[in-house]
Amino acid sequence: MARARTRTRIRPRTALLSVLALLAGLLSLQLSGPASRATAAPTTFTHPGVLVSRGQLDYARAKVQAGQQPWKAAYDNMMASSYASLSRNPKPRAIVECGSSSNPNNGCTDERQDAIAAYTDALAWYFTRDSRYAKKAIEIMDAWSATITDHTNSNAPLQSGWSGSTWPRAAEIIKYTYDGGWANSGRFATMLRTVYLPEVISGAETKNGNWQLVMTEAAIGISVFIEDRTSYDKAVSTYLARVPAYVYVAADGDLPKPPANSSIDTEAEIVKYWQGQSTFTDGLSQETCRDFGHTGWGIASIADIAETSRIQGQDLYPKIQERLRQALGFHTSYENGATVPSWLCGGSVKKGLDEVTEVGFNALHNRLGIAMSNTQKYTEAHRPSGTDNYFNAWTTLTHADNPS
Template identity: 45%
Template sequence: MARLPALVRAVIAAALLPLLVSTAPAPRPLQHPGAFVDRTRLDFVRARVRAGDEPYASAFDALRSSRYASLRYNVQPQTEVVCPPGNRPGRGCVEEREDAIAAYTHALMWAVTREPAHARKALEIMDLWSGAVRGHSGGNSGLQSAWAGSMWAKAGEIMRYGHKDWPDEHITRYERMLRDVYLPQVAGGSLGRNGNWDLVMADAAASIGVFLDDRAVLERAVERVRQRVPAYFYLRSDGPLPKSPPGGLVDTKRELTRYWFGQRRFVDGLAQETCRNFEHVGYAIAATAHVAETARAQGIDLYKDVAERLRATLELHSRFQVDDVENGPEWLCGGKLTLTMGPDLEVALNHLQNRLGLKLPHARRLAGEMRPAGTDHLFVAWETLTHGGEPVK
């Protein structure tokens, strides 16, 4: 067959090009609202509160009576938030965290009641901060950014995709705040720190990614959790020692023992910070569940990778805390436990118990004793209200 002229060959190649391109489906668009709570859940909560069903009615009463829900709440925006490590005084750290929680609280108030005053208050808080804050500094700046950033993104999602009167220029400014001020602080995690840092940072990054409609940011956060959780929540299938966290900074037996606060015997559900205190384990549980909820709203099943570790950790720690066993067995943390877990169980418990049908008697009892769960004044707020039960599908 005679060779085709160059021009004809070019025309044929151009026509065939679409057939040579991958036919893989395009990534699913992100769902909004979809940072931690989606529209189905918000509608479900609103209906349960209106019907007076428990535990939602009591949880809503706790939210409504909190100082964060006051329409006279005093907002204190900062330009530079300075958060040194330890107990050294900073500038704007408490104000930032509490204002972010207040914004989320008013967003939830509006989602449940549809009272315009709460929508206006939520937008007021968010607009004042997006117009002011320019950065964070100090040794705790990354963790501070994670705590506040996760709440800002969740509040923003509810208001942006539920309330129609947020001006476009204010939304753009809020996007810029999350992308330029908060995301750089949390996107890379925190190698070498205690594991709750990495997990809380991933929580913030995942929610920010959804608000920015940036699937790549979300997926990187999800992958960080997949890598970090096995090195934080221990299972006997890991072997005689816990897995090393990503980064290669902690990998010898001596380093792992020191990293796990001197613990030498490992059992299912032990966490990297168990022998520090239960409070920080609670932070890690909550952050992991937050990312899994956000991922689930976006069609990503992170729970399948973390569910068994969460189940074991919830039961182990809840068993000691509900029985108030401060003097535990000698092999565990030298027999001295700090039972300070806060309102961090609801989201993980809802998935494991209500979706998967697993039995978690100790965690169920502890969550019941804490209900209605309020806020830790950091990044956990009103989770009996949002996750006290599961919508009927």
């Protein structure tokens, strides 16, 4: 692990810090502006192409059919879940109202879980070729697209991100692999365009980073499904600016990068935003000292977005892979039992990273050959991954050791 950078006192903004911030902003614009090739949407979108590709699905399906592990256990786990039940009845609402911590919870859980169920059924269809699962996925998606008009209350953007990142995964598989037809796919696309995309596309710079990252994941997935190149470009630019403000690496200097387009720019403000943490080391996240659960969501979205971009032919992994590698290794080391040093979060962390490492681990370790011993130990010990009931689901099945 890299040497921690310790801040012994909080200083007022200095001229040097302002100059450095300006230079960082110019560099960010250079890397993430619309003229950059890495931010350009593909001329032709690849379908299915949100988080999982046809090649990945075919690879995992062949492993399941051959009874190989961990795919067979992951598949059995998915098919035994309530999300794969053919008797499931969707619970759509016109207005989904979600306050802080989903209180009030007027349709919040129902929406998230119906989205996961639609994705589960879409995967079940692909793996079994049993049309009942495709029809159930369509039933769920049609019920919501015929009903929902808005999200309200303080958690509306976050709720839209959670559900909005899952719906396109299901829709992509059904629209582009099910030959039985989906009459209301256009209405579903309209729902994504008018109900979800406006909530997530503008970001949430001053919120904890997992908010903006999952909102951006939703914006990317929706843009692929509705083939909106402008929104795709905007979401990628947001992503390339947010990842450096969420995961610290020593090359950033004494302080983490501030969130783009926010007023959080002085040393005191940055430390406060990082949960009071004033010592920084490779892989530390803006939410590490909050808890590992929320941090895991942020890391998951970082990997998910990069995975979708790779499928779409505009691979973002090279731009974020060092931060993703460091974040995974840093947090899994403590999950694996490493002693928490006194300088980190007051000497105590709230663990619970959950099953969020498969996508990033597969991309960096299996495809790129990067050694990741802590992440490998953690990932293999937590297989097969299930679902967190928010937006992560069945990644051992779809991404474990998957070269496609």
